[in-house]
Amino acid sequence: MRKLDNKTKVELIWIVAVIAILGWAAVSNASYLHTNSVNIANPVGSSPEGVVINVTGYQWAWAFQYPNGTISTDVLYLNNNTTYTLMVSSKDVIHDLYIPQFGVNVYAVNGHPNQITFKPTKAGTYIFECVEYCGEYHYEMRGTVVVT
Numbered sequence: 001m002r003k004l005d006n007k008t009k010v011e012l013i014w015i016v017a018v019i020a021i022l023g024w025a026a027v028s029n030a031s032y033l034h035t036n037s038v039n040i041a042n043p044v045g046s047s048p049e050g051v052v053i054n055v056t057g058y059q060w061a062w063a064f065q066y067p068n069g070t071i072s073t074d075v076l077y078l079n080n081n082t083t084y085t086l087m088v089s090s091k092d093v094i095h096d097l098y099i100p101q102f103g104v105n106v107y108a109v110n111g112h113p114n115q116i117t118f119k120p121t122k123a124g125t126y127i128f129e130c131v132e133y134c135g136e137y138h139y140e141m142r143g144t145v146v147v148t
């Protein structure tokens with residue numbers, strides 16, 4: 001058998017390393033997509049799952065209305081291991097509610113509510129923000145999600 005020279009060895013190491021990195025990326029991406037695949041916003045209409053929270057974006061804050069009628073502003077209170085459906089709408093211009101921890105990203109459009117379903121599985125405090133530029137104080141449309 002022919003002995004490999006050093007150049008060929010280095011090349012083989014590079015090839016194996018690149019395949020390993022791409023393989024790892026493919027597997028982690030596939031598992032992320034698998035766990036978040038149901039997390040897609042839809043127009044309101046299909047029957048909502050779990051606890052329904054009405055979310056209203058307006059210049060420049062978010063209001064969350066819970067089933068008992070209470071409203072919180074800029075803090076979203078959730079219970080761990082509970083399924084929620086957010087009914088997201090806007091009072092004025094287009095906003096976009098983004099909660100990266102739960103894979104939630106849903107447009108808030110006046111007259112066209114969208115819904116999204118998700119389930120927090122870890123207690124903690126997370127962030128949310130508006131990711132659609134919506135005017136002068138757009139940066140104020142951020143807050144916390146408190147999961148207990």
Ligand SMILES: [Cu+2]
Binds near residue numbers: 094096131133138
């Ligand atoms: Cu906004």
